Amino acid sequence: xxxxxxxxxxxxxxxxxxxxxxxxxxxxxxxxxxxxxxxxxxxxxxxxxxxxxxxxxxxxxxxxxxxxxxxxxxxxxxxxxxxxxxxxxxxxxxxxxxxxxxxxxxxxxxxxxxxxxxxxxxxxxxxxxxxxxxxxxxxxxxxxxxxxxxxxxxxxxxxxxxxxxxxxxxxxxxxxxxxxxxxxxxxxxxxxxxxxxxxxxxxxxxxxxxxxxxxxxxxxxxxxxxxxxxxxxxxxxxxxxxxxxxxxxxxxxxxxxxxxxxxxxxxxxxxxxxxxxxxxxxxxxxxxxxxxxxxxxxxxxxxxxxxxxxxxxxxxxxxxxxxxxxxxxxxxxxxxxxxxxxxxxxxxxxxxxxxxxxxxxxxxxxxxxxxxxxxxxxxxxxxxxxxxxxxxxxxxxxxxxxxxxxxxxxxxxxxxxxxxxxxxxxxxxxxxxxxxxxxxxxxxxxxxxxxxxxxxxxxxxxxxxxxxxxxxxxxxxxxxxxxxx
Amino acid sequence: xxxxxxxxxxxxxxxxxxxxxxxxxxxxxxxxxxxxxxxxxxxxxxxxxxxxxxxxxxxxxxxxxxxxxxxxxxxxxxxxxxxxxxxxxxxxxxxxxxxxxxxxxxxxxxxxxxxxxxxxxxxxxxxxxxxxxxxxxxxxxxxxxxxxxxxxxxxxxxxxxxxxxxxxxxxxxxxxxxxxxxxxxxxxxxxxxxxxxxxxxxxxxxxxxxxxxxxxxxxxxxxxxxxxxxxxxxxxxxxxxxxxxxxxxxxxxxxxxxxxxxxxxxxxxxxxxxxxxxxxxxxxxxxxxxxxxxxxxxxxxxxxxxxxxxxxxxxxxxxxxxxxxxxxxxxxxxxxxxxxxxxxxxxxxxxxxxxxxxxxxxxxxxxxxxxxxxxxxxxxxxxxxxxxxxxxxxxxxxxxxxxxxxxxxxxxxxxxxxxxxxxxxxxxxxxxxxxxxxxxxxxxxxxxxxxx
Numbered sequence: 001x002x003x004x005x006x007x008x009x010x011x012x013x014x015x016x017x018x019x020x021x022x023x024x025x026x027x028x029x030x031x032x033x034x035x036x037x038x039x040x041x042x043x044x045x046x047x048x049x050x051x052x053x054x055x056x057x058x059x060x061x062x063x064x065x066x067x068x069x070x071x072x073x074x075x076x077x078x079x080x081x082x083x084x085x086x087x088x089x090x091x092x093x094x095x096x097x098x099x100x101x102x103x104x105x106x107x108x109x110x111x112x113x114x115x116x117x118x119x120x121x122x123x124x125x126x127x128x129x130x131x132x133x134x135x136x137x138x139x140x141x142x143x144x145x146x147x148x149x150x151x152x153x154x155x156x157x158x159x160x161x162x163x164x165x166x167x168x169x170x171x172x173x174x175x176x177x178x179x180x181x182x183x184x185x186x187x188x189x190x191x192x193x194x195x196x197x198x199x200x201x202x203x204x205x206x207x208x209x210x211x212x213x214x215x216x217x218x219x220x221x222x223x224x225x226x227x228x229x230x231x232x233x234x235x236x237x238x239x240x241x242x243x244x245x246x247x248x249x250x251x252x253x254x255x256x257x258x259x260x261x262x263x264x265x266x267x268x269x270x271x272x273x274x275x276x277x278x279x280x281x282x283x284x285x286x287x288x289x290x291x292x293x294x295x296x297x298x299x300x301x302x303x304x305x306x307x308x309x310x311x312x313x314x315x316x317x318x319x320x321x322x323x324x325x326x327x328x329x330x331x332x333x334x335x336x337x338x339x340x341x342x343x344x345x346x347x348x349x350x351x352x353x354x355x356x357x358x359x360x361x362x363x364x365x366x367x368x369x370x371x372x373x374x375x376x377x378x379x380x381x382x383x384x385x386x387x388x389x390x391x392x393x394x395x396x397x398x399x400x401x402x403x404x405x406x407x408x409x410x411x412x413x414x415x416x417x418x419x420x421x422x423x424x425x426x427x428x429x430x431x432x433x434x435x436x437x438x439x440x441x442x443x444x445x446x447x448x449x450x451x452x453x454x455x456x457x458x459x460x461x462x463x464x465x466x467x468x469x470x471x472x473x474x475x476x477x478x479x480x481x482x483x484x485x
Numbered sequence: 486x487x488x489x490x491x492x493x494x495x496x497x498x499x500x501x502x503x504x505x506x507x508x509x510x511x512x513x514x515x516x517x518x519x520x521x522x523x524x525x526x527x528x529x530x531x532x533x534x535x536x537x538x539x540x541x542x543x544x545x546x547x548x549x550x551x552x553x554x555x556x557x558x559x560x561x562x563x564x565x566x567x568x569x570x571x572x573x574x575x576x577x578x579x580x581x582x583x584x585x586x587x588x589x590x591x592x593x594x595x596x597x598x599x600x601x602x603x604x605x606x607x608x609x610x611x612x613x614x615x616x617x618x619x620x621x622x623x624x625x626x627x628x629x630x631x632x633x634x635x636x637x638x639x640x641x642x643x644x645x646x647x648x649x650x651x652x653x654x655x656x657x658x659x660x661x662x663x664x665x666x667x668x669x670x671x672x673x674x675x676x677x678x679x680x681x682x683x684x685x686x687x688x689x690x691x692x693x694x695x696x697x698x699x700x701x702x703x704x705x706x707x708x709x710x711x712x713x714x715x716x717x718x719x720x721x722x723x724x725x726x727x728x729x730x731x732x733x734x735x736x737x738x739x740x741x742x743x744x745x746x747x748x749x750x751x752x753x754x755x756x757x758x759x760x761x762x763x764x765x766x767x768x769x770x771x772x773x774x775x776x777x778x779x780x781x782x783x784x785x786x787x788x789x790x791x792x793x794x795x796x797x798x799x800x801x802x803x804x805x806x807x808x809x810x811x812x813x814x815x816x817x818x819x820x821x822x823x824x825x826x827x828x829x830x831x832x833x834x835x836x837x838x839x840x841x842x843x844x845x846x847x848x849x850x851x852x853x854x855x856x857x858x859x860x861x862x863x864x865x866x867x868x869x870x871x872x873x874x875x876x877x878x879x880x881x882x883x884x885x886x887x888x889x890x891x892x893x894x895x896x897x898x899x900x901x902x903x904x905x906x907x908x909x910x911x912x913x914x915x916x917x918x919x920x921x922x923x924x925x926x927x928x929x930x931x932x933x934x935x936x937x
Binding site (some may be wrong): 009015025052054055056058084087088089090093095097098099102103179187190194195197198199201203206219221224225227228231267268269270273276277278279298305353364366368371375380381382383384385386387390391393394395396397398399403406407408409421422423424425426427428429430431432436438440441442443444484 | 542545569570573609682686707714756759762850853855864869876882885889891909913914915917918926928
């Protein structure tokens with residue numbers, strides 16, 4: 001592993017990944033990989049999560065292709081220096097911010113969307129000119145193996161490497177020095193990653209989780225709301241970082257919500273859900289048992305059927321859930337939707353704020369004012385109003401958490417910026433020394449007064465005025481030096 | 486009040502929501518501005534006692550930047566705090582996607598001792614503007630400034646939301662056990678690591694303003710008079726105790742002597758024959774650093790200066806020639822008034838030299854040849870760059886101030902501060918209509934995969 005990491009670093013040092021043409025070429029190769037080896041990729045995801053190929057395509061592959069296309073289109077613009085606004089003292093200079101690669105980036109993937117959650121960050125890291133080491137989750141082993149086979153066939157083998165393995169290998173890997181680490185997973189491991197990064201002063205982006213609340217207002221089209229909630233909740237068998245974790249609503253709405261969600265589930269998966277090619281399975285036995293234990297002592301309004309042999313858990317709804325119960329203490333990450341009754345939006349806000357900041361917040365209401373009020377009085381990584389999941393889909397919105405749901409963000413330009421150092425540059429000329437004279441010792445009281453005059457004046461009108469003031473400054477400096485004032 | 490109680494009180498004050506209205510934040514910033522204006526004399530007195538700064542240095546090097554920041558932030562706040570609409574996609578034409586900026590909660594600012602006022606208060610300005618409660622922990626090494634801040638801040642700012650915690654290592658360790666929503670620390674690499682490890686336990690994001698050896702490359706094709714004056718100004722300000730000061734010079738052997746002469750000339754212009762007598766020349770912060778810096782001169786060829794007086798912690802402006810890259814003075818950040826000159830043969834060797842070392846906080850390059858400057862920038866990395874001058878990049882509002890690699894992470898100043906101390910929350914508000922256009926996404930999926 002040591003050799004592998006050193007090889008990647010040496011490849012970065014060679015400077016090969018810096019020219020934009022090289023980066024574009026690698027991104028295009030990645031796109032070719034996704035297009036040519038689609039079957040292999042889909043087969044791997046399907047094997048890991050019992051997902052239909054169509055769902056694997058629409059949930060993962062589409063986003064990856066979209067991101068590559070966006071990077072290819074925007075790369076020249078994003079990689080270019082951005083001129084910066086100057087002040088009085090620097091107005092004749094060249095000031096700009098130059099994005100540059102950081103060096104060697106480590107991406108630690110997750111198992112729930114094993115392809116997109118590993119490759120989407122990779123795209124950003126490549127676009128920003130870095131070398132990258134990818135550590136896919138060992139739990140989604142088919143995808144991990146497939147990535148290890150495919151990436152070296154399409155991408156530069158020294159700059160971009162896949163390292164597979166479990167806890168031991170990851171711990172080993174984290175001892176090495178990287179220039180940025182992006183980790184997707186849970187808070188416990190997030191802390192371990194950050195602590196390891198701290199030893200090398202490596203900046204981190206942590207995409208974690210939490211219990212994403214879903215508030216359903218009484219002023220709401222429940223048919224539409226419930227269909228959307230059911231879609232986002234039961235997708236990937238509930239194993240989505242931004243799935244609506246639990247519902248908050250007035251007690252009077254509970255029964256209606258249960259009924260309408262039941263209808264939506266039937267629409268989606270048919271009478272015999274187990275037979276539906278669109279309904280996934282729990283990733284492994286450990287999680288299966290964990291989710292099962294959350295059902296203990298709960299009022300199951302529908303669902304609740306399970307089959308350990310296939311790790312099947314039916315779409316399930318729990319009603320009148322006690323906030324103190326186990327299912328409300330941890331992120332469910334499964335197809336179980338607790339409904340916690342609250343008396344009002346105010347109570348919902350209090351409930352949400354008593355808990356850790358989640359990755360997502362969902363609000364269903366026709367009353368736009370209420371939605372805005374709820375957003376204003378809570379915090380979360382992101383928000384979708386009147387739908388679920390969708391804020392993830394816009395590349396113009398940064399995707400990330402806050403508090404224990406994570407730090408940093410990525411997608412689109414945010415990926416590019418995350419994996420770049422935005423370096424401020426100020427280019428002055430060796431002339432016009434006159435303008436500097438005020439700053440040199442020895443000082444005098446009049447210098448201080450003039451300094452206050454120039455530096456604290458707010459100049460909002462025109463360049464000519466600035467120029468005149470600079471000239472005045474030079475004149476003053478000369479006069480001070482000559483002892484005239 | 487114990488440290489824990491101070492933190493809890495700040496958190497309760499934050500949770501009360503009183504720091505959210507823009508009017509309140511602006512009012513607090515105005516309070517800060519009033520504090521600086523009304524207590525300027527006390528401030529200067531503290532800075533003089535800590536670092537031998539006089540009214541002019543104190544003003545020009547610290548106070549003015551904070552006042553500028555406050556003015557700038559007050560002016561921009563309504564714009565920054567407003568929701569920022571973002572580009573829509575074809576699928577989201579009827580939706581409202583935007584970024585909503587919100588406070589993080591309780592921010593901890595750990596200050597440094599070398600610019601004890603600005604390095605503590607400038608970040609605080611950003612944190613207040615973003616709507617947070619703020620705790621500041623000024624450096625105990627600059628004890629006069631620390632005591633003054635502890636005394637005056639409660640007189641001008643909301644006592645619950647904004648507090649000063651003073652103390653040394655034990656108190657800082659204690660503070661770091663508490664949970665914050667962001668920590669900004671200015672200091673050494675060693676301290677940076679300690680802070681980040683502590684922050685990791687609470688998943689607290691950090692901004693670290695650290696240091697490094699800032700190289701200063703002087704090209705043969707250069708106006709040496711002007712270059713050396715600017716370098717001397719930046720180097721010996723605050724007796725060399727500046728994070729973005731030029732740490733060492735790289736130049737061709739053929740111009741070394743000239744550089745030494747011209748630096749000497751500027752030093753005389755600035756501080757007179759005997760810098761000890763100049764009111765404008767600073768002192769080393771404490772005995773420990775004094776000894777450390779004096780030790781760096783051992784075995785070196787002293788071209789100018791070299792004298793030190795332990796009683797007053799004075800070290801003369803010193804220039805070392807023909808410095809061996811392996812020697813002690815080239816192994817650590819000098820952070821004192823010693824300028825080592827390391828000879829390199831040309832730009833390529835200088836670039837190689839720089840790239841073999843940790844990324845610095847600042848890079849300086851002096852040349853009349855624009856190509857040289859552009860090549861130096863393109864082939865190295867550093868927090869920031871100023872070409873043909875020193876430090877100025879760190880004074881421009883629109884340029885972020887921060888390091889990279891071991892010189893730090895994250896940045897602040899102006900809009901960057903506001904972003905650093907805010908959560909930029911992605912919001913997508915859709916109508917509850919338009920179910921038709923969404924039908925394609927719901928199961929059941931079509932029997933066959935469509936061609937694409």
